[in-house]
């Protein structure tokens with residue numbers, strides 16, 4: 001090539017939830033075994049069947065011509081109306097303040113990419129990797145973060161947030177993921193109010209990723225941003241990948257709150273809308289179907305039964321892991337993930353499925369310097385055939401990993417816990 005095609009900041013681009021799969025697939029092939037994939041938060045690929053009533057609605061609306069047309073750049077009007085009436089709040093949001101995207105993945109990139117390069121968004125650590133990577137790629141250097149504290153049920157460190165906002169006036173926004181991926185925590189109202197107060201006092205806006213807002217366990221209170229935001233500008237991110245669940249639809253939206261309260265915020269939002277207009281619109285079909293899925297008479301019971309299943313899995317996993325030495329685990333309050341911290345994690349080996357697997361891993365570890373928990377997760381795949389995502393892959397400095405609670409088969413789930421438990425014990429002993 002006449003010029004170098006690789007951006008100078010290319011090393012910042014990563015998505016460990018899927019990258020770990022590439023290694024897992026090679027190990028599977030070399031070892032001749034089937035991996036248990038515990039890495040990705042897709043209920044459908046984990047084996048949950050899509051109910052017939054959802055398929056029937058989809059069939060009904062795919063037969064209509066309007067599903068084949070472009071739609072408004074902001075999104076299909078009936079979907080925006082439905083979102084406003086059911087998930088949002090007309091005290092802080094209007095129908096024109098709801099923008100649909102091809103999944104929150106796209107929304108996250110548009111939100112970060114349309115900010116001036118020098119301004120920063122404070123993201124949690126650990127975090128959903130797309131946020132951290134988008135923040136880093138936008139700034140051209142490492143993302144900036146505040147800690148979630150495992151010793152306080154993964155609640156945000158409010159003092160750190162305040163200090164980082166106070167002493168860095170390039171910080172313009174605070175990102176909160178609630179309910180949280182990867183930790184499964186659901187934040188107390190009081191915690192969220194304090195974060196909003198920090199944003200108010202330092203003239204920042206808020207980004208609340210609330211894609212899991214329907215996914216809290218029995219008796220857990222969910223506080224939505226629109227209930228407490230007051231007059232601070234903010235964005236709530238939601239979508240249909242998790243609660244419906246239709247991740248393959250690539251359909252998510254942003255609710256903009258208090259757009260008119262701040263001139264600079266309003267102009268920035270206009271940039272996001274213009275960027276969307278350049279692409280014309282997001283895919284029409286899932287937007288047309290969305291109101292009919294959420295308002296179907298079977299929906300609430302369907303969601304409740306899924307949540308019950310995840311909570312049962314969470315209890316089973318926490319009971320299993322809580323007595324294993326070197327492991328710290330917090331019981332999730334929602335979502336379908338579990339994070340295990342691996343305390344003082346050494347670098348070790350586990351017995352690999354065969355020689356080819358061992359040689360491949362040795363070679364890989366020689367070529368790439370990885371953190372302790374990545375090494376553990378490779379050894380876990382090579383030895384027990386279970387794929388999880390290392391916690392440092394979520395922009396954390398804490399060693400550990402995230403597994404899902406999506407396994408449909410009781411026996412396979414119990415076996416998976418046992419395999420992981422044995423691997424941890426062996427790893428610390430060798």
Ligand SMILES: Cc1ncc(COP(=O)(O)O)c(C=O)c1O
Nearest residue numbers: 041103104105128181239241252
């Ligand atoms: C916190 C969080 N935000 C956003 C997304 C991405 O959602 P989408 O499928 O709409 O791109 C995910 C997916 O796992 C997520 O966990």
